[in-house]
Amino acid sequence: xxxxxxxxxxxxxxxxxxxxxxxxxxxxxxxxxxxxxxxxxxxxxxxxxxxxxxxxxxxxxxxxxxxxxxxxxxxxxxxxxxxxxxxxxxxxxxxxxxxxxxxxxxxxxxxxxxxxxxxxxxxxxxxxxxxxxxxxxxxxxxxxxxxxxxxxxxxxxxxxxxxxxxxxxxxxxxxxxxxxxxxxxxxxxxxxxxxxxxxxxxxxxxxxxxxxxxxxxxxxxxxxxxxxxxxxxxxxxxxxxxxxxxxxxxxxxxxxxxxxx
Numbered sequence: 001x002x003x004x005x006x007x008x009x010x011x012x013x014x015x016x017x018x019x020x021x022x023x024x025x026x027x028x029x030x031x032x033x034x035x036x037x038x039x040x041x042x043x044x045x046x047x048x049x050x051x052x053x054x055x056x057x058x059x060x061x062x063x064x065x066x067x068x069x070x071x072x073x074x075x076x077x078x079x080x081x082x083x084x085x086x087x088x089x090x091x092x093x094x095x096x097x098x099x100x101x102x103x104x105x106x107x108x109x110x111x112x113x114x115x116x117x118x119x120x121x122x123x124x125x126x127x128x129x130x131x132x133x134x135x136x137x138x139x140x141x142x143x144x145x146x147x148x149x150x151x152x153x154x155x156x157x158x159x160x161x162x163x164x165x166x167x168x169x170x171x172x173x174x175x176x177x178x179x180x181x182x183x184x185x186x187x188x189x190x191x192x193x194x195x196x197x198x199x200x201x202x203x204x205x206x207x208x209x210x211x212x213x214x215x216x217x218x219x220x221x222x223x224x225x226x227x228x229x230x231x232x233x234x235x236x237x238x239x240x241x242x243x244x245x246x247x248x249x250x251x252x253x254x255x256x257x258x259x260x261x
Contacts, residue, residue, distance in 0.1 A: 001244075002080070002081075002082070002137065003029060003030060003031045003055075003080070004027055004029055004030035004031070004084050004085075004137065004139045004140075005030070005031055005032075005033070005080045005082065005083050005084050005085075005136075006023050006030060006031070006032050006033070006083075006086075006087070006121060007032070007033040007034075007035065007072075007076065007083055007085070007086050007087070007129070008020050008023075008032060008033070008034050008035065008087045008089060008091055008135060008142075008232055009035050009036075009063060009087065009088050009090055009121075009122075009125060010035070010036060010038075010088070010089035010090025010091065010158075011034035011035055011036050011084070011089070011220070012036035012037070012038070012039065012041075012042040012043065012044070012045060012210070013044060014229055015089055015158065015208055015211060015229055015232060015233060016033075016034075016036070016089040016090065017042070017044045017048070017144075018229040018230060018233040019087055019089065019203070019233055019236075019237075020032050020034045020045070020048060020056065020230075020231075021048060022233045022237055023085075023237070024048070024052055024055060024056065024092070026028065026237065027139075028256065030055070030084075030139075031055045031056070031057070031080075032052075032055065032056050032057070032058060033050075033059060033072070033075075033076060034055045034057065034058055034059070035059045035060070035061035035072055036061065036090070037060065037061070038060070038068055039058040039059065039063045040058075043102065045058055046165040047143065050216035057079070059071075059072045059075060060072075060111075063088075063090055063116075063117060063120075063121025063122065064120075064121055064124060065175040066115060066124065066133075069093075069121075069124055069125060071261050072077075073120070073128040073129055073132065075134060076129070076132055077131075080132075081135065082132050082133075082136050082137070082193070082238050083129055083131075083132040083133050083135075083136055083138050083151075083153060084095060084136040084137055084138075084139045084140055084153050084154045085139075085153060085155075085156070085240070086125065086126075086129050086154075087153050087156045087158065087243050088121070088122035088126075088155070088156065088157045088158060089158045090117065090121065090160065091117055091118045091179075092112055092113075092114055092117045092118065092173050092196075093114075093173075093176050094173075094176060095109065095110050095113045095114065096110065096202065099173030099174075099175070099176050100172060100173060100174045100175060101142070101172050101173075102172065103174075104123065106174050106175075110175050111174070111178070114175035114176060114178075114179050115175070115178070115179045115182065117179075118176070118179035118182075118183055119179045119180075119183050119186065119259060120181060120183040122157050122183060122186060123186045123190075125205075126155060126186070126190050126194070129134045129155075132175075132200070133152060133153040133155060133194065133201045134152050134153070134194070134197070134199060134201060135152065135154075136152040136153025136199075136201070137153075138150050138151055138152055138153070138199070140153070140240055140241060140243075141152045141154050141202060141240065141241065141242070141243040141244065142241070142242060142243065142244050143244065144244040144245050146247055149198065149200060149245055150199060151200050151201065151202050151244075151245055151248075152199035152200065152201055153201050153202070154201070154202045154203075154204070154240055154243060155185050155187075155194070155201055155202070155203045155204075155239070156204060156205075156206055156240060157179050157184075157186060157187045157203070157204070157205045157206070157219060157245055158186055158205075158206055158208065158237075159183050159205035159206060159207055159251060160176070160180045160207055161207050161253070161259065162176060162177050162180060163177060163179075163180025163181045163184055163205075164181070164184075164251070164259060164260055164261060165181055165260075165261060166260035166261065167259070167260060169226065177254055178232075179190075181261075184205045184251055184261050185261075186252070187203050187204060187205040187217070187249065188249045188261070190203040191203040191204075191248040191249030192242060192249065195248055195249075197246075199203060200248065201244060201248075202243050202244075202245065202247065202248040203248055203249060204248065204249070204250055204251070204252055205250075205252070206236055206239060206240075206251075206252050206253075206254070207251070207252070207253045207254060208227070208232045208233075208235075208236055208261060209225070209227045209232050209235070209254045210225065210226055210227065210255055211226070211227045211228070211229055211232045212226055212227065212228055212229065212261060227254075232236075232254060235254040235255060236254055238247075238256070239254065239256050242256065247258075
């Protein structure tokens with residue numbers, strides 16, 4: 001029997017690393033492909049690999065490098081022939097490490113580099129791994145009671161509430177907001193194209209809440225509810241495992257609330 005195969009992009013620490021841990025714990029028959037720029041330098045991944053030598057593959061993948069994306073897609077095809085779950089997790093707030101507070105802080109370099117990591121990279125991941133997702137087993141998610149179709153797999157783009165145009169009341173954070181709004185459009189577009197055929201791929205954007213990670217740490221004092229990575233990922237996987245065909249193309253919060261684009 002073929003194993004259940006998940007790929008977590010951006011798995012060196014934080015939410016990505018926790019996704020790897022929780023998937024392996026929840027699904028004993030599964031294997032996880034964990035990717036990041038320097039897996040050998042991630043003590044968390046190395047420890048997890050030692051605990052799960054036959055269930056965890058570590059691959060070098062920087063989403064701004066086309067060749068590395070294609071290399072991991074080739075590896076996945078040759079070893080497993082399909083993919084059940086793809087989580088696009090890697091992202092950046094800004095090249096400076098903090099969001100722009102006004103137009104004075106906006107730069108071409110900051111915009112382009114943030115878009116490359118947060119939007120272009122996940123879209124090219126979908127391009128390279130789309131055929132493998134189309135061959136998935138339908139393990140994750142649920143079959144709709146009123147649908148004759150069975151989905152093949154699920155593609156998750158990790159987004160953020162600040163990427164919602166409707167919800168934006170404060171402004172600022174130009175690069176991050178714009179890149180996540182564009183990522184949400186990627187999820188919608190992908191849900192339409194990869195949703196065609198007898199075995200569609202479900203494509204969604206997910207917001208993890210404000211999680212205690214390096215990206216959010218400078219802003220913790222203004223956060224009324226701060227999540228651990230364990231709690232956030234448990235919630236997110238609950239959402240993933242409850243998805244049906246009717247949910248594709250939507251933007252969900254960690255509690256399964258549908259959020260406006």
